[in-house]
Amino acid sequence: MSLSLFGRKRLPMVLQAENNECGLACLAMILHYHGLRTDLNCLRGRHGASGQGATLRSLIRIADCEKLAARALRVELDELVQLQTPAILHWDMNHFVVLRAMRGGKALVHDPASGETTHDSASLSRHFTGVALELTPAPTFERRQESARLGIGDLWQRSRGLWGSLLQLFVLSLLLQGFSLALPFYTQLFIDDVLVNHDLALLKILATGFFMVAVVRAFTDWLRARLVLYISNNISFQFSVNICRHLLRLPLDWFTRRHLGDILSRFGSLNNVRDFLSSGIVEVCIDALMVSGTLLLMFVYSATLTWVALIAVLCYLLLR
The missing domain is CATH 3.90.70.10 (Cysteine proteinases)
Structure with a gap:
């Protein structure tokens, strides 16, 4: 922007992309x-x-x-x-x-x-x-x-099957977060029913259920890691193909006006975009759902204690 928050003009830094511009x-x-x-x-x-x-x-x-x-x-x-x-x-x-x-x-x-x-x-x-x-x-x-803006949709325009893979990754991540939210319920049942009532039968059921949940979670975690790797490779390959296809259609003088490092950096920048699409977007969505779900459960248990916790967190952030 040309103006700062206080109305003062600011000179931006614009780096040349070609040798002679x-x-x-x-x-x-x-x-x-x-x-x-x-x-x-x-x-x-x-x-x-x-x-x-x-x-x-x-x-x-x-x-x-x-x-x-x-x-x-x-x-x-x-x-x-x-x-x-x-x-x-x-x-x-x-x-x-x-x-x-x-x-x-x-x-x-x-x-x-x-x-x-x-x-x-x-x-x-x-x-x-x-x-x-x-x-x-x-x-x-x-x-x-009048600056030309690059939309996020332009980045994966030709990436086939990306939306389906991202949906699968989202579902698997949601399952993992669900397992994390289930742990407090398991702890509550163990303390309130097993320890207080000395219910050994319920303890065996809880132990079996916990073992099965741990196995399913480990498998889901492994499957999610494999899916993230697949999505990352797919995005990187599709982006590289798109850039190569575009570069081959450019005139020869486009290359003569640019440094070799500038051309290579366009391929290197794909790594940050790939990581953002394969994990960044999904993690943001999952974290938002995780916070919302946790707050909802806290309000169900005790609205007063929830407000106390929220005020404490707010005070901590303000003090920092």
Whole structure:
């Protein structure tokens, strides 16, 4: 977001995805700062991506299309403090960065290639070429949201049988939680009936039932682990196939504008998505049902003691 909770504008950090799109990344940061919450995909779709990278002239043209007033300046190091920030700086003769502010004689820089950096006068003299570009909103500038959002449904669009496997995993997890909730009832029967009345016959029944529940729980736990492994492998395989299919349809210049590590990282990021879909969603749902079921049983037994426990938990959270 461009505005903080107290109404102050905040400059986001936008990293370039291609070798030669530092200029677009800088414009995306400044547009976001002024209220147009866009991203590289939207800017790339409207203005294209040059294999040779952006020039100062092309940045001014794109800024004009985005309703930003641009002013190119020749600036000395001691004049950087007078720039209207955020501003774009020409860097290392072949790169663009965003100057966020000058504080204590140091420049706070958002570099699309390396992230947020701080430079003193010596470092600035080595990197800054003396060319800066001030960008301010024109009267026709519109503050809006246009970033392309990726829906959760897009992640498993081609994963066959995923919903059925997730349903099976949900049922097995629910059974395991049910076994956990049954333990207090077993303890109650053992204490109230077996120990008090010395009922050996009931003790044998409870012991047999507990043994059977333990066996069924162990089998269910094993089956759930196997199902999680199957779902994880299925999601990982389907996602990898989808990305490979998409990569093979891309033009050659798409690969020339990107680092090899950036392409490989797209495959590595599948692990987090896979873990989230195979266990994260199910665990959240099961934990919610577990808390709801436990609270319901507690209210059935004693509403007063339940409220005492809830207030104690609330006080503990507030004290932390």
